[in-house]
Amino acid sequence: xxxxxxxxxxxxxxGAVLCLSRSMYFxxxxxxxxxxxxxxxxxxxxxxxxxxxGFLYIDGLSKIMLIMISxxxxxxxxxxxxxxxxxxxxxxxxxxxxxxxxxxxxxxxFTVSVNNFGLMWVGVEATTVTSALLVAxxxxxxxxxxTWRYIIIVSSGLIISLLSNVFIYSATHTLSLxxxxxxxxxxxxxxxxxxxxxxxxxxxxxxxxxxxxxxLPDVHGKAPAPVSAIFSGVxxxxxxxxxxxxxxxxxxxxxxxxxxxxxxxxxxxxxVLMVAQGHYKRLFAYSTMENMGMALIGLSLxxxxxxxxxxxxxxxxxxxxxxxxxxxxxxxxxxxxxxxxVKGISKRMxxxxxxxxxxxxxxxGTPPFGTFIGEFMIIYGMLxxxxxxxxxxxxxxxxxxxxxxxxxxxxxxxxxxxxxxxxRKRVGRIVPMVNTSLAFxxxxxxxxxxxxxxxxxxx
Amino acid sequence: xEKFFALIGFFEILLVLFMQWEVYTKKIITTFSIASYxxxxxxxxxxxMENKYLVVILAVLTAGVRGFFIPWFMKKRxxxxxxxxxxxxxxxSTALSILISLSVVIFAxxxxxxxxxxxxxxxxxxxxxALILQGVFLMISRRNAFIQLIGYMMMENAIFLFEGYLFPxxxxxxxxxxxxxxxxxxxxxxxxxxxxKNSTTDSNEFDELKG
Numbered sequence: 001x002x003x004x005x006x007x008x009x010x011x012x013x014x015g016a017v018l019c020l021s022r023s024m025y026f027x028x029x030x031x032x033x034x035x036x037x038x039x040x041x042x043x044x045x046x047x048x049x050x051x052x053x054g055f056l057y058i059d060g061l062s063k064i065m066l067i068m069i070s071x072x073x074x075x076x077x078x079x080x081x082x083x084x085x086x087x088x089x090x091x092x093x094x095x096x097x098x099x100x101x102x103x104x105x106x107x108x109x110f111t112v113s114v115n116n117f118g119l120m121w122v123g124v125e126a127t128t129v130t131s132a133l134l135v136a137x138x139x140x141x142x143x144x145x146x147t148w149r150y151i152i153i154v155s156s157g158l159i160i161s162l163l164s165n166v167f168i169y170s171a172t173h174t175l176s177l178x179x180x181x182x183x184x185x186x187x188x189x190x191x192x193x194x195x196x197x198x199x200x201x202x203x204x205x206x207x208x209x210x211x212x213x214x215x216l217p218d219v220h221g222k223a224p225a226p227v228s229a230i231f232s233g234v235x236x237x238x239x240x241x242x243x244x245x246x247x248x249x250x251x252x253x254x255x256x257x258x259x260x261x262x263x264x265x266x267x268x269x270x271x272v273l274m275v276a277q278g279h280y281k282r283l284f285a286y287s288t289m290e291n292m293g294m295a296l297i298g299l300s301l302x303x304x305x306x307x308x309x310x311x312x313x314x315x316x317x318x319x320x321x322x323x324x325x326x327x328x329x330x331x332x333x334x335x336x337x338x339x340x341x342v343k344g345i346s347k348r349m350x351x352x353x354x355x356x357x358x359x360x361x362x363x364x365g366t367p368p369f370g371t372f373i374g375e376f377m378i379i380y381g382m383l384x385x386x387x388x389x390x391x392x393x394x395x396x397x398x399x400x401x402x403x404x405x406x407x408x409x410x411x412x413x414x415x416x417x418x419x420x421x422x423x424r425k426r427v428g429r430i431v432p433m434v435n436t437s438l439a440f441x442x443x444x445x446x447x448x449x450x451x452x453x454x455x456x457x458x459x
Numbered sequence: 460x461e462k463f464f465a466l467i468g469f470f471e472i473l474l475v476l477f478m479q480w481e482v483y484t485k486k487i488i489t490t491f492s493i494a495s496y497x498x499x500x501x502x503x504x505x506x507x508m509e510n511k512y513l514v515v516i517l518a519v520l521t522a523g524v525r526g527f528f529i530p531w532f533m534k535k536r537x538x539x540x541x542x543x544x545x546x547x548x549x550x551x552s553t554a555l556s557i558l559i560s561l562s563v564v565i566f567a568x569x570x571x572x573x574x575x576x577x578x579x580x581x582x583x584x585x586x587x588x589a590l591i592l593q594g595v596f597l598m599i600s601r602r603n604a605f606i607q608l609i610g611y612m613m614m615e616n617a618i619f620l621f622e623g624y625l626f627p628x629x630x631x632x633x634x635x636x637x638x639x640x641x642x643x644x645x646x647x648x649x650x651x652x653x654x655x656k657n658s659t660t661d662s663n664e665f666d667e668l669k670g
Contacts, residue, residue: 091654118633122640129643136651147651150605155644156598159614166622169629
């Protein structure tokens with residue numbers, strides 16, 4: 001039975017290899033098929049019991065991550081099929097783009113499926129290897145610079161988590177996730193506590209958590225829209241997944257408070273920086289940072305807040321990928337990253353405009369989207385654990401982020417423009433609309449999400 | 460074994476101090492290669508003494524990948540692009556680099572005694588910390604992409620030395636995965652460095668990487 005849990009990895013690996021063939025449209029066909037196959041498999045595993053062996057560890061949390069990755073990977077691949085033509089001077093051939101995209105998905109599936117912290121590190125670092133060139137697809141000096149910053153900053157941050165693996169091993173004599181989960185550490189020693197905190201900082205680099213977040217706006221701003229979408233939607237949550245595992249195996253107060261503090265600071269800093277942004281892709285990048293900060297707060301608080309964090313991550317993945325796809329549509333037609341150059345989208349690209357409006361509302365936690373429910377549960381968890389002042393401060397900065405994003409995007413959408421209609425057709429419109437709708441529909445799946453997290457499967 | 464570890468660690472610190480003061484990229488790469496071979500020798504000796512064949516394999520991998528392949532790959536790139544051979548404008552002057560890098564060694568010792576010493580009973584446990592901090596300093600003090608990469612790899616080398624000595628039983632698959640990732644990072648970095656020179660110039664676009 002265990003083989004079914006490996007299928008997402010197998011499909012993406014086969015997809016990657018087949019993409020090396022240079023037949024016309026073959027790479028697109030193969031990538032879409034392998035992505036859809038992963039959706040079918042991950043949709044099936046939620047009805048199957050938890051599984052663990054020497055290599056794999058699949059529980060409710062892993063299953064939710066598998067579904068998220070497959071869904072965003074699929075929408076990204078489908079969106080890419082019509083978007084790539086807008087990249088004027090790509091760094092490589094189209095088949096190599098899909099080859100990297102499939103390998104990238106493979107590394108993410110690998111990270112959330114393996115039963116070993118050391119291999120999780122290998123998986124997270126491998127996501128950097130497979131995705132770095134995707135960031136540089138547009139092949140200009142600034143995208144190269146962003147790629148370089150990505151490689152150096154993220155790899156250096158991950159060195160801290162590599163060291164944390166050594167510390168965890170020295171304290172527990174194992175890196176096996178299943179063994180560590182069964183240990184139930186309640187009184188961690190100095191080394192294990194320190195190792196856990198280092199893991200939070202190290203993997204936090206990849207998740208865009210303060211203080212190692214500086215690569216994130218550069219990369220999201222300069223990568224092509226589908227790459228920004230998959231980064232924001234699932235790559236960052238994959239790093240948060242490892243942090244969630246750390247918090248599960250070392251549920252001690254000091255580690256939780258440390259994680260909470262980093263999450264809190266991330267939200268504050270991202271909200272302030274959002275106000276100053278003049279480029280729409282960077283604005284959404286900081287919004288991602290804010291959401292990851294909120295999710296980390298939820299993971300650190302546990303119980304309802306933990307479920308809230310997962311709901312937030314799922315809904316955010318759909319909403320933010322949609323927002324980035326739409327920024328791709330805008331960039332393809334307006335040819336500028338600056339907000340001041342983009343006017344009257346509602347008149348020139350009405351479908352893109354209204355979907356962008358809804359996705360912006362979704363990423364800022366507006367009801368009725370799933371992000372609102374997720375943030376509400378996290379804030380409720382915070383109220384139970386901390387004095388009211390902290391909660392009010394956080395809510396104040398969330399409101400600031402809400403105003404910054406929706407005001408700026410609203411201005412782009414509803415300002416006056418005399419230009420002619422230039423809406424994108426079919427795939428460029430449908431994929432973002434579907435993802436924005438899913439960000440809302442997550443609300444109806446909350447009981448199932450809770451069941452998967454608590455019982456490991458839907459009965 | 461502890462004396463051998465201290466000797467190797469001391470030698471590694473000398474090598475990394477030399478890197479801090481050197482401006483020729485090729486010499487820095489050669490020094491990194493020597494540092495990696497030294498760690499491989501240590502791991503080989505450790506594997507033989509403790510009868511752990513996986514540590515011996517790890518030593519061979521370390522020598523092959525970090526000692527030979529990566530320096531060879533980097534030097535090949537430098538031969539193609541002679542402009543990379545010398546760091547023209549280091550962020551920090553050589554004199555200040557000497558001062559800071561020596562201070563980093565002292566700081567690492569103090570840090571180790573205050574924090575880890577109670578838990579990790581190793582008389583020369585500050586060596587890996589000093590090496591990691593030196594790697595960080597090398598990265599932030601240089602503009603040359605290859606030297607920044609060497610700073611990153613020095614940090615990894617320090618962790619290899621540390622875990623190889625303290626926990627030779629650490630799962631081999633993890634160590635092998637780390638080495639595999641390193642090859643990937645270097646290969647990708649090599650492509651990016653090459654493309655940085657060839658890509659379309661648009662100075663206005665750099666405004667977007669601010670704030």
